[in-house]
Amino acid sequence: MKNNKSIIDKLTALWALNESGLGGFLHVFNSPFTGLIVGGVSILLISLIAYYAENKWQSIFKALVIVLIIKMAVSPYSPFGAYVAVSFQAIVGAFLFSNFSWKGLTLMVLGMVTFLESALQKLIILTIVYGTELWEAVNIYGAWVQQKMNFISNTSTSTFLVSLYLLVYGVCGVLAGVFIKNIMTIIANKKEKDFSLELETTSVKNKTKKVTFKTKVIWIWLITVALIVLGLSLFGGPLFGWEKAIYIVLRSFLILMLWYLVIGPFLLKVVRKYLHKKESKYQEEITNAMDLFPYFRQIISYTWKETKHLKGYTRFQYFMANSISNCIHFKVISE
Numbered sequence: 001m002k003n004n005k006s007i008i009d010k011l012t013a014l015w016a017l018n019e020s021g022l023g024g025f026l027h028v029f030n031s032p033f034t035g036l037i038v039g040g041v042s043i044l045l046i047s048l049i050a051y052y053a054e055n056k057w058q059s060i061f062k063a064l065v066i067v068l069i070i071k072m073a074v075s076p077y078s079p080f081g082a083y084v085a086v087s088f089q090a091i092v093g094a095f096l097f098s099n100f101s102w103k104g105l106t107l108m109v110l111g112m113v114t115f116l117e118s119a120l121q122k123l124i125i126l127t128i129v130y131g132t133e134l135w136e137a138v139n140i141y142g143a144w145v146q147q148k149m150n151f152i153s154n155t156s157t158s159t160f161l162v163s164l165y166l167l168v169y170g171v172c173g174v175l176a177g178v179f180i181k182n183i184m185t186i187i188a189n190k191k192e193k194d195f196s197l198e199l200e201t202t203s204v205k206n207k208t209k210k211v212t213f214k215t216k217v218i219w220i221w222l223i224t225v226a227l228i229v230l231g232l233s234l235f236g237g238p239l240f241g242w243e244k245a246i247y248i249v250l251r252s253f254l255i256l257m258l259w260y261l262v263i264g265p266f267l268l269k270v271v272r273k274y275l276h277k278k279e280s281k282y283q284e285e286i287t288n289a290m291d292l293f294p295y296f297r298q299i300i301s302y303t304w305k306e307t308k309h310l311k312g313y314t315r316f317q318y319f320m321a322n323s324i325s326n327c328i329h330f331k332v333i334s335e
Contacts, residue, residue: 004052007328011052012063013289014327015045016070017296019086036115040176041320042089043114047107047180048187048324050097057094064090066282069275070289080267081121089114108177115173119166129252130224179317186321195326197299224252292330299326 018041046060053059064087071078071086092113100106126134135158142157153160279286303323307315 004054007052008049008059008063009285009288010292010328010330011045011049011324012066012285013292014296014324015042015049015063016067016289017293018042018045019067019071019082020074036172039085039089039114039118040111040179042086043093043110043176044180044183044320045324046090046093047097047110047184050093051184051188056098060090060094060097062282065275065278066285066289068271069279069282069286072272072275074290080264080271081125083268083271085118085121088117104178104181107180108174111175111177111180112170112173115169115176116166119169123162123165126224129255130248131251133248134224182317183321183324186318187325190321190325192329194331195299195329196331197295197302197326292327295330296327299323299330302326 018038049060049063050056068083093110096106096110138158138161139156146153300323303326304319307319310318
């Protein structure tokens, strides 16, 4: 039981590293599919915490609070939606693993539900910010393309794209569940032995320059508004004039300003107030977790090089399994 507590603490630290954007698995892959990878790794670590824990609700909730506190400390500009996504993954995982047996189906349901939540969150935000005019513009573009291709469909372009988008996310979630089952099997079948690695201070620094979240939002807003305005103005006919284009620009701008200047900061303040109350309770666990970050980053890089003799999916699978196994069985040399 004592050993399991140590493993759960290290899985929590690994989860916090994954969510805080300080390197970890994303640093190795340098992939553009940030959301999918972070979400997939998170539900993998939640599944492993539940696997090693006796009281799954209590262990996952405690780990969630620690992860959110660390995320708040090292990524203070994370949007409110990021906290919602992490919490949703943890709550769904705790519910499923507390009520259903350890089968591949449970992991596939967890993957599908959490991935679909991520997809739906994006669609809802787009609709709130840009209104139904966004989907009107999509339908207009689609009708123009169909006309050029001499192809007529009774299904609107927006319905088709949204359905395809949700289908892709749902299938990715199911595949993530299958992948997690394979990873957990590899870890469970590995012989438990301590892993040690000397920390190289020169490799700790993360030199990657990141574009800020607000800069991304501004660029996405400008591009989306431009596409909507062009679609309605050029292909929408006389019903869609510049008056509607100006309305879309002003509406989306005001909603974004309301969110980022009023609603978002208020909700984040509520979350941070709650987390600050919990911080003193878990101060030791938080410090221990953050102390492990430099070691875990180096272990992940080391394991990636160690699996270079493998190719493709096999390498990815064993890299993930061996990285997690090395991290949870890691011992500082001085210990």
